[in-house]
Amino acid sequence: MTLKTSIALACILFVAGCSAAPGAWGWYVIDPRTTSGYNNIRFLLNGFGATILLSLIAASLSMVIGLLVALPGMSSNRWLRYPSRIYIEFIRAIPLLPMLFWVFYGLPVVLKSIGISVSIDAFWGAIITLAISDSAFTAEIYRAGIQSINKGQTEAAKTVGLNYAQTMRYVVMPQAIKRILPPLANQFIYIVKMSAFASVIGMQELTRRANELVVTEYRPLEIYSLLILEYLVLVLIISFFVRWLERKMGSDESK
Amino acid sequence: MSNKSKAIEIHALNKWYGSYQALKDINLTVDHGERIVVCGPSGSGKSTLIRCVNSLEVHDSGQIIVDEIEMKDDESIHEIRSEVGMVFQQFNLFPHLTILQNLTLGPIKARGMSKVDAEERAMRYLERVRIPDQAHKKPSELSGGQQQRVAIARSLCMEPKIMLFDEPTSALDPEMISEVLDVIVDLAEDGMTMICVTHEMGFARRAADRMIFMDHGEIIETGKPEEFFEAPKSERCRKFLSQILQH
Numbered sequence: 001m002t003l004k005t006s007i008a009l010a011c012i013l014f015v016a017g018c019s020a021a022p023g024a025w026g027w028y029v030i031d032p033r034t035t036s037g038y039n040n041i042r043f044l045l046n047g048f049g050a051t052i053l054l055s056l057i058a059a060s061l062s063m064v065i066g067l068l069v070a071l072p073g074m075s076s077n078r079w080l081r082y083p084s085r086i087y088i089e090f091i092r093a094i095p096l097l098p099m100l101f102w103v104f105y106g107l108p109v110v111l112k113s114i115g116i117s118v119s120i121d122a123f124w125g126a127i128i129t130l131a132i133s134d135s136a137f138t139a140e141i142y143r144a145g146i147q148s149i150n151k152g153q154t155e156a157a158k159t160v161g162l163n164y165a166q167t168m169r170y171v172v173m174p175q176a177i178k179r180i181l182p183p184l185a186n187q188f189i190y191i192v193k194m195s196a197f198a199s200v201i202g203m204q205e206l207t208r209r210a211n212e213l214v215v216t217e218y219r220p221l222e223i224y225s226l227l228i229l230e231y232l233v234l235v236l237i238i239s240f241f242v243r244w245l246e247r248k249m250g251s252d253e254s255k
Numbered sequence: 256m257s258n259k260s261k262a263i264e265i266h267a268l269n270k271w272y273g274s275y276q277a278l279k280d281i282n283l284t285v286d287h288g289e290r291i292v293v294c295g296p297s298g299s300g301k302s303t304l305i306r307c308v309n310s311l312e313v314h315d316s317g318q319i320i321v322d323e324i325e326m327k328d329d330e331s332i333h334e335i336r337s338e339v340g341m342v343f344q345q346f347n348l349f350p351h352l353t354i355l356q357n358l359t360l361g362p363i364k365a366r367g368m369s370k371v372d373a374e375e376r377a378m379r380y381l382e383r384v385r386i387p388d389q390a391h392k393k394p395s396e397l398s399g400g401q402q403q404r405v406a407i408a409r410s411l412c413m414e415p416k417i418m419l420f421d422e423p424t425s426a427l428d429p430e431m432i433s434e435v436l437d438v439i440v441d442l443a444e445d446g447m448t449m450i451c452v453t454h455e456m457g458f459a460r461r462a463a464d465r466m467i468f469m470d471h472g473e474i475i476e477t478g479k480p481e482e483f484f485e486a487p488k489s490e491r492c493r494k495f496l497s498q499i500l501q502h
Binding site: 153156159160162170174175 | 311337343
């Protein structure tokens with residue numbers, strides 16, 4: 001399915017490129033047989049490292065923050081529940097790009113005004129923004145997964161003497177994880193794609209490098225086509241890995 | 256044990272769900288070794304009452320004392336829960352664990368028992384409920400009756416002084432009811448203190464020392480089984496018994 005879609009997509013791009021300017025099809029810009037083309041490709045592919053690292057760290061942080069936000073959000077105590085709700089509603093309402101600008105340009109000023117003098121570079125600015133922005137969604141994923149576990153399970157755990165942490169660890173989470181994992185993986189794919197926004201604050205990842213090359217070579221169609229292909233390959237690999245993980249953990253309840 | 260010590264003392268217990276009063280001024284004392292059967296129409300508050308005893312439901316006013324521990328804070332609730340076992344209508348076994356792991360989870364994690372001791376104890380109770388051969392299966396591989404017997408064994412592994420049964424046979428197919436009731440009668444004959452919410456009146460006659468009839472959140476009538484079944488005092492109780500005993 002995904003393979004067929006990608007082939008179809010490649011065909012459409014190729015045809016569209018040919019018809020736009022007859023005779024001006026410029027794959028030379030990333031032709032590995034020429035020195036400049038080879039160097040251009042290397043320049044573009046070198047963005048993978050930053051994109052992957054950025055996504056991995058941001059997703060890991062988001063998973064931790066999301067859990068820390070989700071757990072009090074399910075408390076019967078309103079003073080634990082309300083802050084969690086407010087955090088989720090507030091963070092979810094902020095678009096990624098404005099938040100990125102705010103963290104990168106605004107947060108250091110805020111920190112400096114309270115006596116903390118740190119500079120936030122593009123890498124960490126992007127990670128903080130992606131992690132926080134995404135954590136509201138991961139928190140909701142945890143909540144949905146945990147609340148889908150029958151209340152009788154926690155009651156039974158209480159009657160055999162388990163405390164809250166033990167109940168979560170030994171009874172609720174092992175059952176909930178199978179329902180949490182697929183949407184969490186979806187969310188990871190979302191982070192990989194959103195990491196492209198880091199390009200606007202100068203992070204040297206896939207999109208930034210493509211943009212820079214377009215400026216010097218003026219070949220947007222070819223370079224952006226390759227850029228899309230890069231993300232496609234990355235996401236397909238993640239999808240494949242997630243399927244494997246789901247099978248291994250028995251998440252697939254259909255069989 | 257002194258005569259004064261009671262297994263459970265409940266004084267002036269009230270419980271609301273929003274504006275609906277689920278329990279109205281409940282007073283009840285249970286002696287050590289006493290077997291009580293609670294019956295009444297659905298929505299009468301009988302499940303709510305026994306769920307208050309181990310604080311699965313939080314009461315709004317009144318006093319609950321279990322084995323001389325007064326329920327007031329998290330610590331006392333934890334102590335009380337370690338004295339009280341509970342069996343649910345829906346079994347509530349842990350589906351991701353084997354039968355043996357279901358039985359040893361509490362003793363190992365909550366009591367700090369060694370795995371060997373906990374498994375030895377688990378096998379003893381599995382034998383008691385007559386299914387030691389199922390120890391390494393998952394709950395979903397067992398019949399309803401077997402699952403409920405595992406749930407009873409799981410409670411017994413915590414060696415409670417009091418057992419609460421919340422309609423233990425209501426979710427079972429008819430042919431599996433007696434295998435579960437036999438296990439409970441067995442426990443009763445061994446002197447376990449128990450409160451059982453059930454509509455199984457044959458079981459009540461066999462096992463109960465005292466019957467309690469509830470309606471609309473109140474205890475309407477209480478008495479020894481023979482008097483209770485032969486000559487119910489209140490009109491509501493008479494009507495209820497005629498409805499459930501006619502078939």
